[in-house]
Every structure is written in C-alpha cells, then in structure tokens.
Amino acid sequence: MAKLTEELILGALRNVREPELHKDLVTLNMIRDLKIKNDEAVAFAVVLTTPACPLTAQIEQNCRDVLAQIGVKQVEIEWRSEVPPDQRILDQLPVTFHNTIAISSGKGGVGKSTVAANLAVALAQLGAGVGLLDADIYGPNIPLMMGVDKLPKVPGDKITPALAYGVRLMSMAFVVDPDQPIIWRGPMIHSAIRQFLTDVDWGQLDYLVIDLPPGTGDAQLTLAQSVPLTGAVIVTTPQEVALADALKGLRMFEKLEVPILGIVENMGPYTDPKTGQKISFFGEGGGKRMADRLKVPFLGSVPLDPNVREGGDAGRPIVAHQADAAAAIALNQIARQVAARISVLNLEE
Numbered sequence: 447m448a449k450l451t452e453e454l455i456l457g458a459l460r461n462v463r464e465p466e467l468h469k470d471l472v473t474l475n476m477i478r479d480l481k482i483k484n485d486e487a488v489a490f491a492v493v494l495t496t497p498a499c500p501l502t503a504q505i506e507q508n509c510r511d512v513l514a515q516i517g518v519k520q521v522e523i524e525w526r527s528e529v530p531p532d533q534r535i536l537d538q539l540p541v542t543f544h545n546t547i548a549i550s551s552g553k554g555g556v557g558k559s560t561v562a563a564n565l566a567v568a569l570a571q572l573g574a575g576v577g578l579l580d581a582d583i584y585g586p587n588i589p590l591m592m593g594v595d596k597l598p599k600v601p602g603d604k605i606t607p608a609l610a611y612g613v614r615l616m617s618m619a620f621v622v623d624p625d626q627p628i629i630w631r632g633p634m635i636h637s638a639i640r641q642f643l644t645d646v647d648w649g650q651l652d653y654l655v656i657d658l659p660p661g662t663g664d665a666q667l668t669l670a671q672s673v674p675l676t677g678a679v680i681v682t683t684p685q686e687v688a689l690a691d692a693l694k695g696l697r698m699f700e701k702l703e704v705p706i707l708g709i710v711e712n713m714g715p716y717t718d719p720k721t722g723q724k725i726s727f728f729g730e731g732g733g734k735r736m737a738d739r740l741k742v743p744f745l746g747s748v749p750l751d752p753n754v755r756e757g758g759d760a761g762r763p764i765v766a767h768q769a770d771a772a773a774a775i776a777l778n779q780i781a782r783q784v785a786a787r788i789s790v791l792n793l794e795e
C-alpha cells in the first residue's frame with residue numbers, strides 16, 4: 447500500500463456520494479479537519495447539511511468502505527452540521543431564522559398542529575435550532591400541545607418567545623384574550639403575522655415551523671406575502687374527502703410559488719402493539735395515492751394512536767415522551783425527510 451496522504455484519502459472519499467444531494471462529499475465541502483494519525487488510521491469531520499440527516503449510517507459505511515480499499519483500518523468520524531439558509535429569506539428580511547416550513551391542510555382537524563409541534567420537537571431533539579410559530583388565529587392550540595401557557599417576561603425591545611422541549615415558541619394565543627371572539631380583519635392578520643416574524647427575538651434558528659389555520663384563507667396568503675416560505679408540508683387524513691381539500695391547499699401554494707416539501711398522512715392505520723391487530727379507522731393509503739397523483743413526495747403516515755391525542759392534550763408531544771411509539775417513529779422520520787428536502791432545495795438554487 448502507498449503511504450497515506452491527504453490527496454489519497456480525499457481521492458477515495460470522492461467516491462462517496464451524499465445520497466440526497468447526489469454529489470460527492472469532497473465536492474460538497476463536507477469533509478473537514480482531516481488528520482492522518484498513522485499509515486492505517488485517519489480522523490475527520492463530516493459536516494452535514496442538517497443535524498436531522500436521515501442517511502448518516504449509510505454515509506459512514508460508504509466512507510469506511512472506500513477508505514478500507516486504500517488500506518485505512520481505523521476511521522474516526524466526527525459529525526457536525528451546517529444547515530444551508532434559504533437565501534430569499536436573508537435577502538428580504540432582517541431575521542435570524544434561516545428556513546421556514548409552513549404546515550398546512552385544506553381541512554380542519556386533520557392534525558396539522560399535532561404534526562407541527564412534533565416536527566418541531568423532533569428537529570430540536572436532533573440538534574437543530576428550531577422555532578414554532580402558531581399562526582392559527584382562529585384556534586391557536588400549540589401552547590396547549592407544548593405545555594406552555596404564557597410568554598416569559600423579559601424586558602427589551604423584542605418579544606422573547608417561550609421555550610418548550612428545546613423549541614422557541616410564539617402563538618396567537620399569547621396575544622389574544624381567549625374569552626373574546628377573534629374578529630380579525632385582513633389588515634390585522636397581516637400586521638400580527640409580520641410582527642411575529644420580525645419583532646420576536648427568535649435567536650439563530652435553522653428552521654421556523656409555522657402552524658397555519660385550515661384552508662386557503664387570509665392567514666395563508668398573508669404569511670406567504672410576508673416571508674419567503676422555504677416549503678410547505680400538507681397534512682391530510684387517509685380518506686378521499688380530506689384529499690379533495692388538501693388538493694386545494696396544494697394548488698394555493700403552487701400559485702404562491704412555495705415548493706411543496708411533501709404530504710403527510712395523519713391518523714393512518716394503527717397496529718395495536720399488544721394484539722397485533724391493525725385498525726384503519728380513516729382508511730388506508732390515501733396520502734400516498736395523493737402524493738403519487740400530484741407527483742410530490744410522500745413523507746410518511748402517522749398512525750391514529752390514542753397516545754398522540756393524550757400527549758397533545760397534556761402538553762407532552764409524543765416524540766419527546768414516547769419515542770418508541772410507532773407514531774413517534776413516523777414523526778421522527780418525517781422530520782428527517784423534511785430537513786433533507788430543505789437542504790436539497792437550498793443547495794440546488
């Protein structure tokens with residue numbers, strides 16, 4: 447075997463592709479701090495485009511394989527991440543969040559807020575900087591789901607968001623009196639949403655997850671006009687009735703030129719862990735069929751699980767409190783998919 451050199455090692459690593467980005471790790475500048483310890487041992491850092499990278503294990507195995515071919519027996523990898531920002535946001539607004547993810551649905555009650563809260567917590571648990579903006583002016587229930595009831599009192603020019611499960615949180619519920627009917631008119635929605643984006647001290651965020659009210663109304667339009675949306679996630683239940691509504695939402699985002707990150711099927715088939723019995727309360731496979739029909743990615747199906755609802759009501763998101771439940775596993779995988787798609791979008795531009 448030839449003596450190990452940096453050139454030789456990088457040459458070998460050029461054969462490892464980032465599976466989502468379809469380029470090799472060296473070209474993508476993902477290999478840093480390479481150290482040759484001796485003729486058989488190397489160490490380096492791999493800088494991923496998201497801490498929620500779904501394919502770390504595969505990348506690691508591929509690195510080990512190509513390095514073994516040039517005689518490296520010991521490989522030490524340190525994982526780091528730098529989430530690429532959505533350049534349109536940085537160009538347009540003086541804000542510290544780098545990507546925005548709108549969670550939307552055509553129909554109410556399909557689990558948007560549940561998906562938004564769990565997605566945010568999942569991304570934060572993976573090590574990303576995450577904010578959650580509850581922009582549902584009609585029924586802001588993210589604080590309940592995250593177990594927070596008010597903003598912290600911090601003096602300053604900007605509003606300090608609440609913090610729960612590592613996620614910075616701001617909600618319409620914090621600023622409207624719950625006993626008053628909310629008669630918001632277009633301009634009021636507009637200024638409230640703008641303020642939430644620019645007057646809240648979000649800190650450095652990789653992802654700002656935004657929970658929207660159902661439908662294709664003012665809030666959606668205002669939001670899309672106030673801040674570039676990196677992408678939208680459409681939540682649907684498996685039945686066809688809900689699909690028709692989700693379709694409407696999807697068309698709206700297309701019109702607003704917001705990329706669709708994919709479709710999440712919520713309240714999908716649930717398998718009872720004790721009996722093994724499968725229950726498809728709202729049918730099966732509708733989310734996947736819709737994604738196929740519309741040629742957008744299918745991000746996964748979250749089972750209808752009583753623990754999801756109980757966790758939501760108790761302010762204990764399932765991904766934080768019951769990570770081994772099928773619903774939590776599905777939500778974690780969806781979070782990784784979403785993060786990966788955002789990296790691809792930002793690096794393609």
Ligand SMILES: Nc1ncnc2c1ncn2[C@@H]1O[C@H](COP(=O)(O)OP(=O)(O)OP(=O)(O)O)[C@@H](O)[C@H]1O
Binds near residue numbers: 556560660749755758
């Ligand atoms: N996968 C699931 N399994 C069991 N219950 C769920 C699931 N997803 C959501 N729920 C429950 O269904 C109800 C509606 O969910 P959620 O509030 O998230 O929907 P939404 O789409 O945000 O509704 P709205 O349109 O009112 O904003 C909640 O009680 C929630 O806990």
Ligand SMILES: [Mg+2]
Binds near residue numbers: 559560582657
């Ligand atoms: Mg909701």
